[in-house]
Amino acid sequence: MSSHFKPPIDLSDLPNYQQKESRPRRSVFVGRVSTKDNQNPASSIPRQVALASERLLPDEKFIAYFWDVESGMLPPELRGLGPQEMYDALNVSVPRDGGLQDLLDRAEMLGVTHVVAERSDRVARIMLASLIVEHDLEQLGVEVVYANEPIGGTASGQLRSRRGAQVDAELYRVALMEMSMGGQIQHAVQGWNHGYPPYPYIAVIDEDAPVRDKGRFGMDRPKKKLVPHPDERRFATARELCRLRREEHLKSRDIIELLAADPEQYPVEDRWTHNRVEGLIANPKLAGYQVYNRKASRTGRAGYSRLNPISEWVWSPTVVHEPVVSLEEWKTAQEVTAGLRADSEGHGPLLRIRAAARRLGLTITLVSSSGTHSLYRIGHQQIVLPIPTPATIVQQLVADLESAR
Template sequence: MQFVPPIDLTDLPNYEKTELRPRRPVFVGRVSTKDNQNPATSLPRQVSTAAARLEPGEDFAAYFWDVESGMLPPELRSLAPQEMYDTLAVPLRRDGGLQDLVDRAEPLGVTHVLAERSDRLARAMLTSLTVEHELGKFGVEVVYANEPVGGTESGRLRVRRYSQVDAEIYRTAMMEMSMGGQIQHAVGGWNHGHPPYPYISVVDETAPEPARGRFGVARPKRKLVPHPDSRRFDAVRELCRLRREEGLKSADIIAVLAADPDRYPIDNRWTHNRIEGLAANPKLTGHQVFNRRATRTGRAGTSRWNPVEDWAWSPGIVHEPVITLQEWKQAQQVTAALRGRGQQGDPLARIRVAASRRGFTVAALSSSDTHTVYLIGERKMVLPTQIPDILAQQVIADLELAG
């Protein structure tokens, strides 16, 4: 030790730093997916690596780990049921996930959080910095096993921040490559997601074989073909005609289609969301279209419409069209005009428009003579059957804050 005192001062009461609370280290880890990685081997390996930074004779007081994408913020972690974690057969106790660690660090008396490296917290630098900041409020030190021991604090911090930058750059590069692949998937004519009402999806036997050694699960490419019940094409053609040529609202279109179930069949019943979703779906034109919605909005179970200029279209028609592209465009113009009039008039229509802008749906769950229970996004709301303008404005203002 350098710069020691010139005489022996070890007998003074405050010669050595005294810990006011005992060390209580915990482990934090993460595996991206249960399919492309093996949590039963990865997590114990992470524990073994992180344990090298324990003091002699110490052990972890708790284990916090997730099987989640490192791109998710803490509040969207650990939403899977406990049954899912049980089936993974990870030979490691689980006391919660990352958000549980942040919430329980102070009451548990945690002093140190040990991880293999920073991207085990998150690949987004802001998230890992936020977690470190929140834990730091309680005097909790975050330790990454891949960081050097000793040296200066500035040197340690430089290594940590470089590592976090690398993790975020990796995350961004993966997102760019994933988005590029998804766009090429659509441009090639292959379908994303659930097929629209007048179609079914089938495996494209002519699609190129996946590259050997490809990372991840190789899913067969699927294309849209007409539903075996040809009446579905007729139903959607009529739906779009009623919107395009007669300017009918969804309630009126529902009345027309529901009045002739043999001609316009539907599972369960026609709904506002189904009518509006079909009227707005560009896949009815025979083109494949990707990136219409942004699913990563920071709110579980919600999505928002992306601007049309951000959509990725197949250059040509790749499956049998229900309507022409020009007819689809005209329907969108009529829909926009109806929403504009609704925003100026009916309070419920204005609420629907405000909710739609944020990717929320408005569904009536139950009603009485005086009130109706609505589900707006994930929130239940009881409103009078005749909604006053001032109350509609308050609901719209709440939606603005929620967005």
């Protein structure tokens, strides 16, 4: 910073009057477009370069160009993972030396002094992500410059302008997610399918769905509904698979063995697997409803999705396609699945008894326990169960409760 308060006499001839730059200025460009469908990289990236270049010194040029065709909602480590062939096919006139994560990895090796972008949301729409990028580069002595920020003034004013722009980007992201989520919810509520159709169904275009205006921006994706697969054996297979879990309490390995023994009756692409069987049993679409928000796909880990609790699922109000099982049968299968999983953890017998009692509107209360036996109250009755409780006793007790309906 140059001082406005000069010395009484001319001292400019002294060796240390001005500090010389310890390293030459080396600036790189960083940019981003949201997707190749919603923005045209061939025009957007050169435009961003032109605006960012206004912050270069006279006769200075960028030594490298780092840009992505990705959502600004992704963290840097998940950006720029598309193959180089995809970027080559975009025919962007600006060369590409990598994406944002490549810049962070190579900034020190390249001797970068300045990173220049059109504006802060070209780095990230999530404020925390852009702050982390700025902090990591600052630790390397790299200054981040946004071309839309004012030049001059106080450091506090410049910081206020930058943080305000980052807050605006974050608010835009949240508003965009709210609108997108609202649209996806209505999509499911009105009976249209999300994602790949389950095993016993295919997705077909709903000819009765409203058609949007031709000139509207963005990709036109026809609305689809589920109908039974042309191979009727699939419907019967899914129904039998659910029955084996619901009525016979079979684990996935036993179900796989039964299905694989008769491939003509129980057809499947490739082979039956644990994930395929468990995923089908757990899928509420088999009950005829459209269900959205079962999984949180954006978790910060590539290829990983987290299951949301059932309380957060969005259901269509009524049955919208032909069901494989009733909703009550689907629910029972989930209770059996929970019991089987608890069995493997040593808590299964009591959960199976609780599930049977719950179907009768009864609750189970622990009265006392001696370490070898426990006394429970089920409704107005009391029962004594050994610890651990053998499966035969559990089955008999569940049968007694069922017969009391």
